[in-house]
Amino acid sequence: MRPWFIHLIKLLFPPQVLLPDIVGIDIGLTLSALAIALYLTKARRWGWLWREWLTTVDHKRIGIMYIIAALIMLFRGGVDALMIRSQLIVPEAHFMGAQQYDEVFTTHGTVMIFFMAMPFFFGLFNVAVPLMIGARDVAFPRLNAISFWLFAFGAALFNISFSIGGSPSAGWFSYPPYSELQFNPGVGENYYLLALQVSGIGSIATGINFLVTILKLRAPGMTLMKMPLFVWSALVTSTLILFAFPPLTVALGLTMLDRLFGASFFTLAHEGMPMMYANLFWIFGHPEVYILIMPAFGIFSEVVPTFSRKPLFGYEAMVISLLAITFLSYGVWVHHFFEMGAGPGVNVFFGLSTMLIAIPTGVKMFNWLFTMWGGRIRLSVPMLWQLGFIPTFVVGGASGVMLAAVAADYQYHNSYFVIAHFHNVIVGGTVFGLLSGMYYWWPKMFGWKLNERQGRWAFAFFFTGFWLTFMPQYFLGLEGMTRRMASYPPGLGWGGLNAMSTIGAFIMGVGFAILVYNIAWSRMHPEWDTTGDPWDGRTLEWSLPSPAPAYNFARIPEVHERDAWWAMKQRGETDAVKLSPDQVEPIHVPKNTPMPICLAVSFFVGSIGMVFAWHWMAILGGLGVVAALAYGSLEDDTDRELDPTTVLNTEKRLGRVHP
Amino acid sequence: MQEKKHEDPTLPGESVEIPLLAPHLSTPHFPARQIAGYVASLILTGIAFFLVARHALPLSWLLAVVLILAFLQAAIQLGVFMHLREGRGTTWHLPIIGLGLFVGLGIVGFSIWIMLFKSGVS
Known part of the structure; x- marks a missing residue:
């Protein structure tokens, strides 16, 4: 055999990817990919897939694709979590080696933050925001598709690392000097850098897109203070993304220069400064956790009024709290590295600013409780997740204030106390919120509801498992167990708590399995939503049929107050959303285009070239990116017109035309 | 990524101007201003990199000069590429x-x- 070939094989398949379990997963994944390809060929579905989904620019379909991808990533991150917990169930376990353990927790964190939580709420934004503000699409539909495909191929790039070339192992925030070439010579870190960079471009574009959509495309009469709170949360989240992601881009870019081109921004040698990476990363990283939680706040602010049959208590206070959290979240990042020793002045400033955030968050908590107070509460599945969220998030928030006390943080830092804290807020806040939103808007996406009984069981298992998993971890942290330990010796009193935590994690796993079963079962036995308003909702998306037609609103509604649809129902004016045959106008809709997916594929090819330092391939990918952008810029024929007859016929079929 | 300005899909008959984000790029003349801005950005970055890589100045001077270069760079970005000077919206x-x-x-x-x-x- 030729030496270059042997070299290539060694590069692509180092020993760490040849473990029996990984090879088993590789074979399983290849077989399922083949099965799917075979099914698509046999059922002649390739053309349908390309026309209806891969080239679509419809925000509702893009939203659905985001959510499906996010659920797959939730599965992957969840399996990683179960592997971590299996390793820690007893002292000195050998379920995995230390290297593989490092790779698994790195993947768990990165996947859950960047490829599960973010696309999940991007999906819900896409599904709900344009419908809530009475728009026909987002401001830049094609850019929206570009965002999705960049995310999808970024996620794919990150996910192939474990079977080709080796996974990153420096944790989800990937601190140098450990992430530098000197200590981490494989290609795993390169995968991390490139995957986050590619999907980060998509995230920034999504932020811009929703900012413009919300500021510019609201229905007539919908002033900022009449917007639903979920739209407000999308607005502040987009602002946060716009200002928080560039520092991440810089931090990842400089690390890439260090690793691939011999620079020394963060190395130990040549006067590099590793802590500057920590500074840059957390300028992004702290706003990022608010990027994750704000959409959940928004979802709960829709779910609580709907299922309590009351308007939201203290709307203005809710908006002001959102803005206050947005503002404060930019001034707290040093609390992630108090131990660097920047001095008492710096640490006290950032400790105090961190504690301040508890005030607007507390205001929101009380407002949700006061909304429920005296309301007629229905315990549907979205509401259950909300009720589970309140105690969970309060515990997480309170432990966060404990961590903000600088002197005490020197004890908590890097221990399981921190792990328990941030899972309490990210799972108990973000994930509960996203699942609540998924159940809430599911009928709007697909036209059928998810089964309630199975949904309650999924919630019960997930919620119980959650508390059993993470409460013991506070005590483990106080007992001195540090995070990222691949195993621990017996005799420290950690065994029982760790075993409890592992059992809890598997109960959460059962909860997730029930959720997947719930989706599959409800797909097979659909409970159709014929009214378009299954929850007796309050906002404009419920005035449309489920699922909404491609152009959303045949007639753009006029808004006079908050909870516009509820007000229309109260006044018995629901016929106002129907169309008169003489009112029909042609509607402009954007055309499908293959450009976004081609752009993302080019980024993918170029990134593989960068990961393995094959410069010819990186240049090839770069040329592909330029070609796709040029094609997109020079193409003139980007939208088409739906003629009035088509619109009228569609609306007639939906029963929405005045006789 | 420059999206083309198309008919606003939301409000029939009333077009919404978003000059900041959907600029008119159909002007036929050669984009000399943009290319000059691009080259100037490269030169400014090159100067900053050179000063730091060569340790050309003492630390306090270096910091001051790099900050001034950064402000110049930001002004070029806003003025040339971000359409700061276009009036509407x-x-x-x-x-x-x-x-x-x-x-x-x-x-x-x-x-x-x-x-x-x-x-x-x-």
Whole structure:
């Protein structure tokens, strides 16, 4: 055999990817990919897939694709979590080696933050925001598709690392000097850098897109203070993304220069400064956790009024709290590295600013409780997740204030106390919120509801498992167990708590399995939503049929107050959303285009070239990116017109035309 | 990514101007201003890189010069590429640019304050 070939094989398949379990997963994944390809060929579905989904620019379909991808990533991150917990169930376990353990927790964190939580709420934004503000699409539909495909191929790039070339192992925030070439010579870190960079471009574009959509495309009469709170949360989240992601881009870019081109921004040698990476990363990283939680706040602010049959208590206070959290979240990042020793002045400033955030968050908590107070509460599945969220998030928030006390943080830092804290807020806040939103808007996406009984069981298992998993971890942290330990010796009193935590994690796993079963079962036995308003909702998306037609609103509604649809129902004016045959106008809709997916594929090819330092391939990918952008810029024929007859016929079929 | 300006899909008969984000690029003349701005950005970055890589100045001078170069660079970006000087749609221009300046200056200022610890310990 030729030496270059042997070299290539060694590069692509180092020993760490040849473990029996990984090879088993590789074979399983290849077989399922083949099965799917075979099914698509046999059922002649390739053309349908390309026309209806891969080239679509419809925000509702893009939203659905985001959510499906996010659920797959939730599965992957969840399996990683179960592997971590299996390793820690007893002292000195050998379920995995230390290297593989490092790779698994790195993947768990990165996947859950960047490829599960973010696309999940991007999906819900896409599904709900344009419908809530009475728009026909987002401001830049094609850019929206570009965002999705960049995310999808970024996620794919990150996910192939474990079977080709080796996974990153420096944790989800990937601190140098450990992430530098000197200590981490494989290609795993390169995968991390490139995957986050590619999907980060998509995230920034999504932020811009929703900012413009919300500021510019609201229905007539919908002033900022009449917007639903979920739209407000999308607005502040987009602002946060716009200002928080560039520092991440810089931090990842400089690390890439260090690793691939011999620079020394963060190395130990040549006067590099590793802590500057920590500074840059957390300028992004702290706003990022608010990027994750704000959409959940928004979802709960829709779910609580709907299922309590009351308007939201203290709307203005809710908006002001959102803005206050947005503002404060930019001034707290040093609390992630108090131990660097920047001095008492710096640490006290950032400790105090961190504690301040508890005030607007507390205001929101009380407002949700006061909304429920005296309301007629229905315990549907979205509401259950909300009720589970309140105690969970309060515990997480309170432990966060404990961590903000600088002197005490020197004890908590890097221990399981921190792990328990941030899972309490990210799972108990973000994930509960996203699942609540998924159940809430599911009928709007697909036209059928998810089964309630199975949904309650999924919630019960997930919620119980959650508390059993993470409460013991506070005590483990106080007992001195540090995070990222691949195993621990017996005799420290950690065994029982760790075993409890592992059992809890598997109960959460059962909860997730029930959720997947719930989706599959409800797909097979659909409970159709014929009214378009299954929850007796309050906002404009419920005035449309489920699922909404491609152009959303045949007639753009006029808004006079908050909870516009509820007000229309109260006044018995629901016929106002129907169309008169003489009112029909042609509607402009954007055309499908293959450009976004081609752009993302080019980024993918170029990134593989960068990961393995094959410069010819990186240049090839770069040329592909330029070609796709040029094609997109020079193409003139980007939208088409739906003629009035088509619109009228569609609306007639939906029963929405005045006789 | 420049999206083409198309008929606004939402409000029939009433087109919404978003000059900041969907600029008119159909002007036929050669984009000399943009190319000059691009080259100037490259030169400014090159100067900053050279000064740091060669240790050409003492630390306090270096910091001052790099900050001045950064401000010049930001002005070029805003003026040439971000269409700051185009008049319409200023309702959202000013608050968002103000926020951008506030966050940008805050990040730089705070980072200098935070990372000064190194001069004390190392």
